[in-house]
Amino acid sequence: DAKTTQPNSMESNEEEPVHLPCNHSTISGTDYIHWYRQLPSQGPEYVIHGLTSNVNNRMASLAIAEDRKSSTLILHRATLRDAAVYYCIQDYGQNFVFGPGTRLSVLP
């Protein structure tokens, strides 16, 4: 069974970079890695996704290990609005297996 592992919680100071790790040791060659975040009382929100190469978008960067068994979500400058639960997800194709999530706290 697919399983992703993430730290339960992390803390960051405002304006500093944040590196959120995820292990997905059972990932297969065609499974994409997605990251979503969930703010209180809201549904999850897409952050970024990738397959093998590192990816960048306006929200974050995704660094994928060469063996694809782990990845790191990078928020370049954390803001108070980035405080949320961040989920690392293996994509089986129309079937997301959510990890337990990392609760990120951002300190002013």
Added chain:
Amino acid sequence: KAGVTQTPRYLIKTRGQQVTLSCSPISGHRSVSWYQQTPGQGLQFLFEYFSETQRNKGNFPGRFSGRQFSNSRSEMNVSTLELGDSALYLCASSLAVAGTNTGELFFGEGSRLTVL
């Protein structure tokens, strides 16, 4: 562009009853998936529909069922409710057609079900 709309937002039922939840996807999205979120189990995949066909199903009992209509709107039904069915039920839509890349999922705010 309107987002994913779920109704009702909150509801309370008693054990043994059944419930139907509705989801209207973003216009043009033909894939709709459903997730259950509880404090103990986190987010778990229920099922996914595309063009009125169920393509994937998670590991839930047969009491959980769903369907999708020709306009892509979807409903899920839970029969013979149990206390453990209390959860936030989330619907998501996407443009994904096929293949292993789901692409971006757009989630609604969820329907919070309480079973007494």
